[in-house]
Structures are given as structure tokens and as C-alpha cells.
């Protein structure tokens with residue numbers, strides 16, 4: 247039974263695909279309520295309240311995926327999750343419209359002083375002259391961060407007759423022209439805008455982006471809005487600008503600390519606040535919960551996910567094309583790791599023929615994961631394989647060649663160890679399966695599956711019989727046997743596929759046979 251912990255409040259309608267699956271148990275409780283059973287969950291779904299820290303990840307030893315029902319993953323230690331091989335996904339566009347609309351609601355509230363007027367009327371006052379606002383029509387709106395939400399805000403601003411100026415260092419000219427916005431530098435935006443709204447993630451570049459220096463470059467009487475992340479507008483820096491009237495008003499949905507407690511900004515009449523409500527609409531909550539539930543379900547069924555933060559994103563089409571090579575690469579990694587039972591410094595992979603045209607990042611990660619698995623005590627998978635290889639000083643590289651070496655496709659793997667170098671070549675043949683066609687310098691043809699026994703010997707009559715007799719005497723049945731040699735009478739190999747794993751004692755017996763140089767059990 248798969249167990250999923252839904253640690254923050256989420257739409258039941260959105261969770262329906264998980265709740266309907268009889269193989270899944272969904273537990274809707276806070277982390278603190280399931281402390282004793284944290285090691286039993288396969289997936290964890292959160293919004294922004296639950297902090298997915300390294301300590302929590304350490305306790306959730308069976309965890310495979312964290313789903314964030316929303317955009318920002320700043321409440322998740324993604325680096326730690328990656329180290330532990332836990333996939334992190336989010337729901338990037340389910341709450342875009344809600345947050346853009348909330349930004350507009352904040353903008354209107356700010357310039358028409360709606361919250362202040364509301365409180366006044368509720369206090370039984372009728373003071374119309376105290377709440378004269380300004381129009382949005384004809385005003386210059388500066389949008390910092392022109393992604394999903396920023397661009398939806400721009401569309402609405404144009405419908406209101408506003409002039410839109412955009413600053414986003416990662417915005418391509420083509421996209422800006424397509425949407426028809428005025429792209430400018432940050433300084434130009436600060437100098438022109440009557441209202442500035444921020445829609446970037448919180449990064450080390452955007453933290454304090456509107457701090458003392460940049461606030462001083464804004465127009466006198468500017469309005470500021472933050473419905474993105476607390477800290478993009480420096481809260482402390484705002485105070486003198488509000489006190490001296492340079493900033494006419496601020497609308498904040500997000501805070502550096504949430505909840506903000508008794509924050510000095512809350513005492514200003516012209517500071518309008520909401521408790522992180524950008525995504526809090528029925529529609530957005532259904533959207534994000536549905537997105538994240540569907541993605542988690544796909545992941546747990548072994549299908550590709552499209553909104554991962556720490557895995558390369560794959561479309562269904564691409565996944566279907568690479569799936570066979572992904573499996574072949576994993577098996578090659580496992581075989582090579584067992585064969586090279588010594589420290590390795592480098593893994594070189596060459597993709598040749600049709601596989602060279604595919605998205606190979608995932609295939610390479612699969613090979614690395616297969617290679618590292620027998621060597622690493624903790625979870626190793628496509629999420630953390632590259633990171634673990636790096637940590638352990640194993641360099642890896644990819645090369646591509648149009649020529650498939652007599653096959654439609656091949657993956658060639660070379661592992662450089664402290665004492666030796668090992669090479670293997672594999673291919674995938676449609677409707678037939680995976681084959682290893684080159685192993686340790688020998689041309690051969692075997693399926694990388696099950697209990698394999700590699701024997702390196704001298705090419706002499708009777709070798710197969712000697713091995714067969716010993717295995718037969720110990721009731722070990724040989725399912726298949728492939729042989730290869732470099733030259734007549736020279737070095738040769740046998741690759742046997744057995745019906746059961748071999749005892750170490752039997753391996754030692756086989757090693758005693760004269761003219762046998764090496765015997766290795768390989769389990770795939």
C-alpha cells in the first residue's frame with residue numbers, strides 16, 4: 247500500500263485521483279500529528295505552511311516525492327531532497343490567475359483606499375472626503391519579473407488603460423515583442439512607474455531588490471505591491487520612505503516572516519495587507535491540488551513527471567522514446583559496478599546511432615544510478631546520481647556519434663578505475679530486448695538479466711565441460727551460455743545465465759580450475 251501524507255490543507259476535489267485509488271492511503275494530518283510514522287510515507291504533499299527541512303527528510307526514510315501544491319518551493323530544502331534522492335515537484339500554473347487577480351485587487355485597494363474606507367464605514371463614520379483616490383487609467387505600471395503572474399498582471403493593466411513597463415533580465419526580446427510590452431532597465435522602470443509590482447522568485451539577486459538605494463530612485467508618490475515573496479521589497483527600508491511620504495502606499499500579501507507578528511509596517515494607515523492570499527481561491531486550490539495529485543500519481547506509477555524541480559523535465563513522447571535505453575543504461579551501470587569492484591575515477595559514456603539523437607540526460611543519470619547503487623548505502627536514483635558521483639570524485643562525460651557500430655544504436659561505457667579500465671557496449675533491439683554486445687574487450691551477445699556468471703579463461707577444449715560439470719554437481723542449472731574469444735587459443739570468456747544465484751564457495755571452486763583466470767558473479 248502506497249502512503250501519502252497531505253500535511254497542509256488541500257482541496258478534496260483536487261486530491262480526488264489519489265483518494266479514489268484503492269492502492270493508496272491518503273493521510274491528511276500535520277507532520278506533528280504523525281511523528282511516530284514519518285518513515286512510512288512514500289509521498290508528502292504540502293502548500294507553504296509545512297517546512298520540508300533536512301531534519302524532516304531524514305525522518306521520512308521511505309519518502310520518494312514531495313509535491314508542492316503551488317509555485318514557490320522556498321519552504322522545501324530542495325538541495326537536501328536532491329541529496330536524499332527525493333523528487334520535488336510543484337504546480338506551477340494552477341494559481342497564476344488567482345495571484346494576478348489578487349495583485350489587481352491589492353492595486354485597486356491601494357489607490358482607492360478601499361480597506362481604510364471599509365473600516366471607517368463599519369465604524370459608523372461617513373467621511374467621503376477622507377478617501378479620495380487616484381485612477382489607474384493612464385498610470386505607468388512597472389512590473390518586475392515577467393513570468394506567468396507578471397504577464398497576466400500586464401494583460402489586466404492594459405485593459406485598465408495603463409502603460410506597462412517591464413523589467414526581467416531573463417525575458418527574451420521575442421517574447422516581450424509578442425506580448426507587446428515596453429521592456430526597460432530596472433533604473434528606467436523605477437524612474438517611470440507610478441505603481442510598481444514585483445513578481446519574481448525570492449533569490450539572492452531579488453532579496454532586497456527594492457531596498458534603500460532603489461527605493462530612492464522611484465518617483466515621489468509611488469505605490470508598491472508585493473504578492474510574490476516577502477523580502478523582495480525590503481520591509482525595514484520601506485519605513486522611512488512611508489514616513490516621509492515618498493512612498494504613497496504599499497500593498498503586501500507576503501512577508502519576510504509569516505505571520506509577521508507585531509510588525510512596524512502594520513501601524514501605517516497606507517499599508518494594505520493580506521495573509522498570503524494570492525493563491526487562495528477555490529479555483530486555484532482545485533487546480534494546484536489536481537496538478538500535484540496527478541503528477542504524484544504518475545510518478546508513483548513509474549511514469550514521467552512534467553513539473554519536477556530537481557529532475558530533467560520529460561514529455562510523455564520523449565519518455566516513451568528513451569524508456570528502453572533508460573533501462574539498458576541502468577543494467578549496464580549495475581554490471582559495470584560489480585565487475586569493477588574497485589574505486590573508479592571516471593565514467594565515459596558514448597551514445598551512437600539512433601540513441602545519440604535522443605534526450606540523454608535521463609539515460610546517463612540512470613546509468614550512474616545503476617553504477618552507484620551497489621556502492622552507496624543511501625538511496626541513489628536519477629535525482630541524486632550526478633550529485634553523488636561528483637561528491638565521490640567520479641567524473642562522468644557523454645559523447646555522441648552518428649555511427650551505431652553495426653547496430654541501430656549502442657551505448658558504450660568505459661570505466662576508468664584505479665588499477666584497470668573496463669569497457670562494455672550495449673544495444674536495444676526493438677521486440678527483442680537489451681543485449682550486451684561487447685564486454686571487457688570481447689565481442690559477445692548476452693541479455694543483461696538475472697543471475698549471471700562471468701568466466702575469463704584460456705580458449706582450450708573442454709573448458710565449457712569442466713564448468714558445466716561443477717555447476718551440475720551442485721544442482722545449478724545453466725539457462726543460457728554465451729562465449730567469446732579474442733583469437734583461437736587466446737583469451738576467452740563465458741557469460742552464463744543461471745537459474746539461481748551462486749554461493750561464494752562455488753565461485754572459489756571454479757577459480758581453482760586450471761586455465762580459468764577470473765570468475766565473477768553479476769546480479770542484474
Ligand SMILES: NC(=O)C1=CN([C@@H]2O[C@H](COP(=O)(O)OP(=O)(O)OC[C@H]3O[C@@H](n4cnc5c(N)ncnc54)[C@H](O)[C@@H]3O)[C@@H](O)[C@H]2O)C=CC1
Nearest residue numbers: 317318391392393394395414416445446447473474524525
Ligand atoms: N502570493 C501568493 O500566494 C503566490 C505567490 N507566488 C509567487 O509569485 C512569484 C512569481 O510566480 P510566477 O509568475 O509563477 O513565476 P515565474 O517563474 O513564471 O516568473 C518569475 C519571473 O521572474 C523573473 N526573474 C527572476 N529573477 C529576476 C530578477 N533578478 N529580476 C527580475 N526578474 C527576475 C524570471 O525571469 C521570471 O520571468 C513567485 O515568487 C511565486 O512564489 C506564486 C503564486 C501564489
Ligand SMILES: O=C(O)CCC(=O)C(=O)O
Nearest residue numbers: 293294316317318525526
Ligand atoms: O499555498 C499557498 O496558498 C501559497 C501559494 C504560493 O505562495 C505559491 O504558490 O508560491
